[in-house]
Amino acid sequence: MYRISLFVAAACFVQAAAARDLGDEKRGAEIFARKCASCHQIGAGAVNRVGPLLNGIFDRKAGQVEGFRYSKDMLRQGADGLVWNFENLDVYLENPKALISRTRMNFRGLKDPRDRADVIAYLRRFSANPQDIPEAAPTAFPQEVELDPEILAIEGDPEYGEYLASECLTCHQRSGDDEGIPAITGWPAEDFVIAMHAYKEKKRPHPVMQMMAGRLSNEEIAALAAYFETLEE
């Protein structure tokens, strides 16, 4: 009896895996590093950044990572019972806003089904079931710009940041809602500083942001980062 049930379980697993056409997690790791890692961390030591950490995402209810400020829509989906699995991650990664309309994940999506399958296979490695989170070193978290540690260490003046931020809030909603322009409320200061310097050095392409960042001093960027990090909704 014991032996039979094991066999049945194994057969089911093989069948399910085959039907889902598990992707290539090595290739998924490369895509993750290119497309996802500027906002998300995964692996041992991962923490929340612009996006939540992604360890253990499989079989987790949407919007549940402790300490991360989700959009209202994401929380609502979680409350309504959205649990992450292969199918809905595939839909979400194809076009995030199609599944969760006001998600803060400002990502246009992976249009190639193979890319999605590979990334999902990679994500799966870091979920408890069926595998434990490996004890391997964390994925290298790449930085977009080489910043002098002194720049990252500047303590921003949040009062100045509040004034400077009024210029950002013409487009970026204070509430953190994203209706076509990404939310920046609650971003970790370091991510904010790196993103602004990436615009300033024209490594990120957006012309409005290049212009806005281009005339901000290092102290002003630090002030803005300090303000947005602590801004409550």
Added chain:
Amino acid sequence: MTLNRRKFLGTAAATAAALSAPMVRAQGKPRVVVIGGGAGGATCARYLAKDGKGAIDVTLVEPTRKYYTCFFSNLYLGGFRDFESIGHTYGKLAADYGINVVHDWAVGIDRDARTVTLAGGYTLPYDKLVLSPGIDFIEGSVPGWDISAQNEMPHAYKAGSQTQLLKAQVEAMPEGGTFCLVAPPNPFRCPPGPYERVSMVAHVLKAGNPTAKILVLDPKPKFSKMALFQEGWANHYDGMIEWIGPDFGGDKVEVRPDTMEVVVDGEVTKVDVCNVIPAQRAGKIAAIAGITNDKGWAPVEAFGMQSKMDENIHVLGDSSQQGDMPKSGFSANSQAKVAAMAIRGALLGSKVFPAKYSNTCWSLIDTDDGIKVGASYEATEEKIAKVDGFISKTGESADLRKATYEESVGWYAGITADMFG
């Protein structure tokens, strides 16, 4: 440093409780009256109330109970937005920010006594006055047209019933009929506005009346985003739009609302819809206040948008003459925050940081074909001066144009939240 709504209400309640009963209305607090509830005035009132944390008595005077934004009103004409989506009320400014919202017309300003008189008869005293009244039209600038002809030939350049009227007229045009737009001379509100409007009307006609024609009569030899619009018109509406600049009489236009005719350099043409956008000046209350120049605009200095004629008055947005910034909702919103900071500094002694200004204007040419132009500015002794800028390029990919349009939708949500709370 941050102030969320709960804390703000808490502060307001504590302040109220500290006053002895019967409650005295804001006695001893500095008073700011803001005239005009658009992108300049509503933003300025909100930032004064929010950052003043209850220490400034803010009154906002705006005649309309529901404000329809000029920006995105062209998208309503094109069928990309419904009318209600561009309408906004002042309830949050009153309830969440404690602003005294008065729906009335300001009809008089006594600069010596520092009072504003309202059409309803009330008088409002002020320590600082903010004028953000937008534009009015210069009478006689288009021969044959005056405000009594605005039903036959709408301007639709102050959004609301005029915009609805123009849309209805476009939809009722006879098959193969002619839509005419008389463009204004510089300077005027929303430099790309008339040309986005032409694009939106073309979009509607292409779908329902494809043999119709559009005639643009323009006193200017060139206009905002000209190459981008002309490329877009050729791509989407080939042969439908005829633009007549001053070389061919676009600057010598007379209209006859009774017979629906336009006369271009002596030649009479019959049209079916005629959108006349006259030459402009500052909203009339600025002239009543006596702070306008011979061109009809209110000159301001660049560090805090203070009137050059009265240090207790700040002028924002379209009605101001400040230097290099275009007359746009984005500019007015940007100027409002600098002015609010300067006013708080003067009234409360709070820190005043260097003025920074910016502007971006998005326009829609056709479905998912958005373009933009923008710049950043700094304050100099002479004027608000341009620092850096950008503009969309001809021949951009469809993906980029779509992203630009989507960005404009996000901006609309952002700026209206920044104005109305």
